[in-house]
Amino acid sequence: xxxxxxxxxxxxxxxxxxxxxxxxxxxxxxxxxxxxxxxxxxxxxxxxxxxxxxxxxxxxxxxxxxxxxxxxxxxxxxxxxxxxxxxxxxxxxxxxxxxxxxxxxxxxxxxxxxxxxxxxxxxxxxxxxxxxxxxxxxxxxxxxxxxxxxxxxxxxxxxxxxxxxxxxxxxxxxxxxxxxxxxxxxxxxxxxxxxxxxxxxxxxxxxxxxxxxxxxxxxxxxxxxxxxxxxxxxxxxxxxxxxxxxxxxxxxxxxxxxxxxxxxxxxxxxxxxxxxxxxxxxxxxxxxxxxxxxxxx
Ligand code: PXG
Numbered sequence: 070x071x072x073x074x075x076x077x078x079x080x081x082x083x084x085x086x087x088x089x090x091x092x093x094x095x096x097x098x099x100x101x102x103x104x105x106x107x108x109x110x111x112x113x114x115x116x117x118x119x120x121x122x123x124x125x126x127x128x129x130x131x132x133x134x135x136x137x138x139x140x141x142x143x144x145x146x147x148x149x150x151x152x153x154x155x156x157x158x159x160x161x162x163x164x165x166x167x168x169x170x171x172x173x174x175x176x177x178x179x180x181x182x183x184x185x186x187x188x189x190x191x192x193x194x195x196x197x198x199x200x201x202x203x204x205x206x207x208x209x210x211x212x213x214x215x216x217x218x219x220x221x222x223x224x225x226x227x228x229x230x231x232x233x234x235x236x237x238x239x240x241x242x243x244x245x246x247x248x249x250x251x252x253x254x255x256x257x258x259x260x261x262x263x264x265x266x267x268x269x270x271x272x273x274x275x276x277x278x279x280x281x282x283x284x285x286x287x288x289x290x291x292x293x294x295x296x297x298x299x300x301x302x303x304x305x306x307x308x309x310x311x312x313x314x315x316x317x318x319x320x321x322x323x324x325x326x327x328x329x330x331x332x333x334x335x336x337x338x339x340x341x342x343x344x345x346x347x348x349x350x351x352x353x354x355x356x357x358x359x360x361x362x363x364x365x366x
Contacts, residue, residue: 073150075143075183078135080150086182093176094163098223100180101125104317105158107148107185110363111356112158113317115141117280125219126162131179133162140181141357147183148359157188157318163222190256190318191240196345199325199337200314202254203237204303205230209244209252209275217252217275227255241314243306243327246275250300257316258282259324261301261309262333262340268305271298281315281348288347294340303327311338313345320352321345 072083094100103122106113119137126133133140140160148156160183167176191200207229209217215226230242234255243259246252252270253259258279260269267289272278286296306312307330313323321344323337 072184072186073147075147075150075181077178077181078143080146088180088182089166091166091168092163092180093165093167093171093173094161094180094222096169097164097171098221098225099129099173099176100161100163100222101129101131101220102162102222103158103160103220104188105144105160106317106352107153107156107158107359108352108356109354110154110359111354112144112148112359113352113356114280114284115144115357117283118160121220121278121280122160122162125221128216128219129164129221130173131162131164133179133181135181143181143183145357145359147185151185153185154359155187156185159184159186161222188318190316191322195240196322197337199323199335200241201239202241202243202312202324202327203234203239204251204328205233205242205244207233207244209246211247211275217277218272220277230255241324243303245303248300249302250274251303251306252276253279254314254316254319257314257319257322259306260285260313260315261306262311262313262338263305263309265294265340267294267296267340268299268301269296270300274300279315279317281317281320284351285315285321285344285348288351289344292343292347307332309333311341313337313341321348 076086103118105118163180164176165179234242253276310333323341
């Protein structure tokens with residue numbers, strides 16, 4: 070079935086969507102996006118994604134004409150039009166068409182695009198066996214270069230790290246900041262576990278403040294674990310009891326080695342497994358109803 074795409078206020082078959090060659094999202098990566106999940110007929114953490122989108126837009130002085138309500142309605146309409154209950158939703162707001170110069174103020178009409186589809190970031194068996202990781206030679210840019218809290222269409226830093234991952238023969242990379250602290254993966258946040266305590270880099274390390282990260286921190290707190298936001302180095306990652314990554318696309322996936330150093334037992338650890346179970350249960354039962362009035366199992 071051809072996908073139905075939301076494009077600037079209308080729902081169109083995929084083949085009819087026409088993005089201008091002069092769109093600054095395409096010419097300059099000038100724009101922002103969100104990756105959002107629907108589980109079991111509910112949009113997971115919709116409000117949090119909208120808040121992050123509008124925070125990113127504010128930093129870029131990008132005015133989203135529909136407002137928050139308009140975007141929320143458009144997301145729901147797109148998922149409904151594709152008759153999906155479980156989906157990966159990609160919401161893109163670009164600066165829109167302008168001329169060949171960089172000036173964003175010559176682009177009066179942002180482009181709003183919403184795709185509702187599926188995603189499988191890592192093969193299913195890696196959720197059982199755990200990911201081997203490697204650390205990238207490439208560093209994350211610091212906040213004074215390109216603030217990682219802005220979820221912008223500039224993903225070249227992550228793309229280059231993903232290329233490194235392929236060359237190192239691992240599915241995912243760990244990136245460090247300029248100080249040598251572990252920051253995050255190419256599209257996921259990182260946690261280590263030491264003596265039952267969860268440690269994840271603080272915002273100030275230069276992370277994208279992940280929504281999955283925040284939910285997992287809350288679920289871990291409820292489960293009785295201590296969670297600390299603290300800088301750590303590769304040495305601490307190598308010597309952790311456990312490690313896992315979190316993200317909308319990746320969900321929660323255990324990691325079992327980094328740069329050839331076996332982490333803990335070399336198998337997904339008990340904390341990662343327990344939190345993954347809690348995350349799966351929580352995400353399947355919380356969120357904004359896409360089909361209100363229709364009972365979901
Ligand atoms: N860090 C970065 C750099 C991200 O891009 C996350 C952390 C996790 O945040 P959430 O809010 O999703 O828990 C992301 C989000 C991909 C892909 O294909 C990943 C993201 C977005 C789009 C695609 O790996 N990551």
